[in-house]
Amino acid sequence: MDDYPAVRDLLPAPSLPPEVERAGRDRLAAAFAQERVRRRRRSARWSALALGLAGAAAAAIVIANVAPAGVPVPHGAVAQADGKRFLLVAAASVAAVPDEGAWWGSTEVQGRQFHEPGGRYVLRESESVETWIPADPEGLTWYRQTPHGIKPATPQDEAAWVADGSPASWTFDKPTEIGRSGVVRSEPRERLTWSTEDWDFRILTAGKPLTKMNEVPDTPEGLKALFAADDRTTIDTAARLLFFAPVTSRTRAAAYRLLASMPGVTAAGQVTDVLGRAGQAVEYDSTEFAPPTYRGPTRTRLVIDPASGSPLSLEVRSAADGLLLTYTALQDSRWAEANPLEGE
Template identity: 60%
Template sequence: MPPWASWTYADGPPGLILPEEAENVVSGSAGKARTWSSEDWDFRIVLAGKPLTRMNEVPDIPEGLRALYGEGVDDRTLADNVVRLLVYAPVTSETRAAAYRLLASLPGMSAAGRVTDVLGRSGECLEYASAEYPVSRYAGQTRTRLVIDPATGMPLSIETRTAPDGRLLEYTAIRESVWTDDNPLKESK
């Protein structure tokens, strides 16, 4: 591992609720490659009970998406669900457009303009206060950023950042999203 790929915090990584549980070493190196198969993923959380075999039933208008998740869902939870739909589910371009229109209509959602994502790609950014807690157990307020490729409308990354100073806490970056019948990480004989 190159010397710049990990670093040590004398008092533990910043932002953890319980710094005594941290090992004080943060690694920026790539982990072991892994994949998951769509039949292993529970899309019910993301799609309100619609399995992949029924993706054609996911609405392609903002009002339909709001109804899919339920009228009683608060705006922050609705934003989280719609962002997960965009990032993790194979939706049509019409559904993606409806999801962006729905997100734009939600209170607290803001267009943050052009940003660079964690992989150095330029994209347009939507930002909001998530209803979810970050995995890093940061105790303060956070903002979720969805970075979108303006040419294709595809999500580039979803990032959780500290609200006061925008420090990156966690992220998922999408390099490629494709359908396949084969496991791309399986060794071929």
């Protein structure tokens, strides 16, 4: 199967002057030519760095918004449904992203939603988490947590909240959908910045840790063999690599292609994520990222920007009524030479 028509059909190249197109192709060709050299140079530096459940996220500095004409989509995944072909576009885009630097930084918005005690409107509790993971295994990992408090989730919920007298606190006699109970207040907690020595992050899957970044495969077949798990665990772990781990661009591209090949992953089409950004989405049945106290079945939605290859948000919804329960939205992720939190 020729995957490039998926890129051409979904993201037709804009009209460019010939000299601009030639310069762009030369730049991309040079990046591909240097990829092998970069990977060898970085493998020693990263040999002790493990993958993380907390912290890191998607791609670094995007050098192209559209897969340029003449650049092939990497091959290696088995056939996939047409509705998921945008994952191949994302794989082609992210494979060209440089992935070197002294620090891997990401900013996430994490949120939880639940009904107020009377069930008349939905509340959203959220916070921003900025994380900086060092390439140096002896360095400290830095975090900044900025709570945003609790607010009505949508304009419709805000109208119902106003009609309720605009309360600043709520008393729950029984736990909410996400397990909150007792008195819940709207005001945010204070911002915290701290560092830890737990640089040795791990992703646990199928009962074993993935510890060394340079040992993680960069093909979909290699990832699937490494996970050695059932389909649902394989899908969940591929999602972790995309959203939370500082893996190489080629490994991230392989994770996209693996998702495209997996049964149970269905296309949800064009959507708007929790931060109002447009993207393409896939969904699958899973309780892996659901609140631990939620007892009903849930579906996980992955929202992707195919043009840049960047993951946008991971959303967990009730399978019964579609209520958004929790989410992680990636505002930014990149390699950098300096950590702005260090020394604060």
